[in-house]
Amino acid sequence: MPKVSRALFRNPATVLSLSFILILLCLAVFGPMVYGVDPFGLSMEVAEGPSRLHLLGTDDLGRDVLAGMIEGIKISLFVGFSAALAATFLGIVVGAVAGYVGGWFDLIVMRIAEFFQVMPSFILAVLIVAMIGPGLTRIVLVIAVLSWPQTARFARAEVLRISQFDFVNAARCLGISSWRILFTDVLPNAVGPALAVSTLIMAQAILLEASLSFLGLSSPDIISWGRMLSAGQNYLETAWWLSVFPGLAILLTVLAFNLLGDALADIMNPRHAN
């Protein structure tokens, strides 16, 4: 781990991304206390630009944009983390077992994974959410189901590679059961690239949630950046702050996670090790 952090901090883009994410977290936790405005609260200042009272302006119902965005951080990060966590866990388990066991299980799993990768995930997500209805947990599940093939691929490839190493053969010659070898010797060495991909999945999840919210497929009682963008559509010329700020937030957050994911992927790449 220390080697990874050192390598991470060397890259200026990564340091920026990490700092940005840290700022987001701080805002999510301390924001409501510091900027005491109620995000759901209607006020008299309707559709007003950034002012001293409302730092980033208000929307057509008088709700503060900045407060709404701080609220939106929670949604985005929640969706991002949980979807990535679920996808990574599922993907690593399925991919690792497929790579280790091989045979028909591997065949079936890989065909399923290919199906999900070939399908345009956005359209699939829209269809599914339209069918099962909105809701934060449902969206997280949908994204996880659409994303696990990515981690599964990496996990499987690494497990296949590591299984050829002689230390695995040595363990087999000691009569240690295959499953024990998988969990104690192979997996710890194989999860690197898969974990790196999980940050990219976070970025994808945030974007996907924003897109679904934009299309109105999220529950109306939560404030998310996508929904704010959607609401701001009609006011592009008159109240630009309703679109620009949430849009920027989405852009920067997704960018930050993508950069972080790229850097991690480079570091975790086994060929990079030398």
Added chain:
Amino acid sequence: MNRNENVLEIRDLHLVYTGRQRVVHAIQDATVVVGRGEAVGIAGESGSGKSSLARAAMGLLPPKVSAIVSGRILVEGADVTTYTQRRWQSLRGNPIAIVFQDPLSFLNPVVRIGEQVAESVRQHDPGVSVAPRVRDLLNMVQLPESAAQRYPHELSGGMRQRVMMAIALGCRPRLLIADEPTTALDVTTQAEILKLLAELRAELDMSLLLISHDLGVLRSSCDRTYIMYAGHTIESGATVDVLRCSLHPYTKGLVDASRMVLNAQNRFSAIGGDVPTLSKRHGLCPFLPRCACSIAECQDRMPRLDEQAAGHMVRCWQAQARHPAEKGHGAV
């Protein structure tokens, strides 16, 4: 150009690799000379610096992380120590060409063999008609003409090594550096490749600098041999002298270990201990911690390379004390 001029001279070379947090003194004091038409060998184990030496002679050291601290490299009399990559390009291939241990890493996997040899010809023999020359080269390395249509992965290890040699010869080199050319090959293939090298040398009046950890290979192919240890050349001379009448305790240990013959205790003679670290420059003989015959002077200063018998140099106080011979540095 003087016919008697040495085709390669490396004198008192000190080379370091600089990493983020550490420095490796890969070569600390090495002197190697290859004359016209000679076959010279460099023997050493891992960490001896022999591969770095080969790369230094071709300007193939990674520019940002390596630095020549002192010493000189002369190619046909010209001092190339401070050459930039651009100037090196004019030297590579001709007069010096190189073949490596693993041809698979150096051959382009998606280009047919014939085309890769042709590329070398076009680069170094611009006027000549390419196809016949490629045929000649493949012939010279005893590859069938049909090989030209193949891809590298379709050939055996020995054939790929021949292709490397054909590409190197396409440049009409006056010196061929071979860095562990047969290490990855079967022993029967190795014998063929070494025989081919000897034939080519004779036919083309080409010098050879052969680098190997295998003393048997050097014994069979080289007139003179240098022994390297921890970045220093510690012994050199006619191969027969160096291997049969070794002066340096490390050379003796290496030769004994290579023989794999049991000694009186029914064990193989091994050199105890491990190779020293290269993270700092050695002030004393690098072999001292492992040496069984050190004398008082060894604890004081680093031994100098001195000539003990005609052409036989050694860097060892103990050897020089036992055989006080002609003083002064020899020419080679």
Added chain:
Amino acid sequence: MALFELMQISKSFRQRGAAPFQALADVSVHIDAGECVAIVGESGSGKSTLARVALRLLDPDCGDVLLDGESILGMSEEKWNRLRLTVQPVFQDPSSAFNPRRTVQSSLEQAIGQCVPKEPAPRERALELLSSVELRPAEDFLQRYPHQLSGGQRQRLGIARALATRPRLIVADEPLSGADVSIRAQVLNLLLDLRERQNIAILMITHDMLVARALADRVVVMHRGRVVEQGRTRDIMDAPQDPYTQRLLNAVLSVDADI
């Protein structure tokens, strides 16, 4: 009765878009207790495949493998998992022979932990094993990771691990390749010690005739999946019968002008 016997082993591998590749054809080798047998061959001879069959990392298409006269191919899995501790491997490439995330102690204890009856003091046994392969001071090595050891040290550690379960046969797959000459002698001496002091049999796979001559009681020469010649080392070296063996011997370049 031979300690270990490979009888008429054949093994072929399927290849996509080509005829199956016959790695081994009717190979028979036996090893007596305390003996050292060298399997000598070049690339493609099948010697590494044979080693994997001997360790049961691979099952042959036909033929049998006998340990103390009993067929291991027909054995129940739990019986084999116990018995296989008596046949342990030493691998060629020390860099992949150890889990990079396990310390030396952890790797050794993984092997020690498989012993039956259970070893009461695994750490002490690990120290004992390290000393026996001249990795001293042993305490210093316990907490190191494989990448912190030199190639020669890793190779010796490989032998230490192989000894953990007190085997009667060690299958060494090219244990000296890639090792510097000065390390080879150390490892060879270790193997000689094992034979003399602990009467451990060694099945050594090598491409190097000199190594075979140095260590083996008997030599088995393989070429393209078949045994072309086998016999006492002295006989094979002095009077090889098969033309391939002769070619192999002639090609050997030793540091002296003649072997």
